[in-house]
Amino acid sequence: MTTTGIRLGGLVLGSADPERLGAWYRAAFAPSAEPGNALKVGDNRLIFDHRDDLEQSAREPGRILINFYVEDIKAVAAHLETLDGTRWIRPVEEFGGGLIATIEDPAGNYVQIVELRR
Numbered sequence: 001m002t003t004t005g006i007r008l009g010g011l012v013l014g015s016a017d018p019e020r021l022g023a024w025y026r027a028a029f030a031p032s033a034e035p036g037n038a039l040k041v042g043d044n045r046l047i048f049d050h051r052d053d054l055e056q057s058a059r060e061p062g063r064i065l066i067n068f069y070v071e072d073i074k075a076v077a078a079h080l081e082t083l084d085g086t087r088w089i090r091p092v093e094e095f096g097g098g099l100i101a102t103i104e105d106p107a108g109n110y111v112q113i114v115e116l117r118r
Contacts, residue, residue: 011045013109014051014107015051018050022035022046024085025105041068064109066109066112067113068111068113069116073092074099088103097116098117099114099115
């Protein structure tokens with residue numbers, strides 16, 4: 001089997017409160033996006049799904065890291081600071097390929113913002 005023709009269609013984030021989670025992602029990364037249960041990010045989608053079988057916060061938040069590649073990490077970090085409840089796990093710092101930071105979303109998932117060197 002070859003992997004040609006396969007592409008990631010989206011990532012489903014389960015939550016007891018998907019409206020709140022979706023609103024946070026819109027405010028954080030796409031303030032002009034329309035409300036709804038999915039957020040288009042590049043060619044992919046983040047889908048916010050209501051789940052009754054989940055705890056309020058992710059038990060192992062580092063198991064999956066959601067990465068957003070950004071052009072200006074310092075501007076994005078400053079914007080994230082304005083959002084209610086932003087919790088920094090890793091502040092903006094250098095790594096081998098550029099700059100990286102990690103925050104926690106309202107469901108306890110880890111989200112990384114990455115600015116790659118050109």
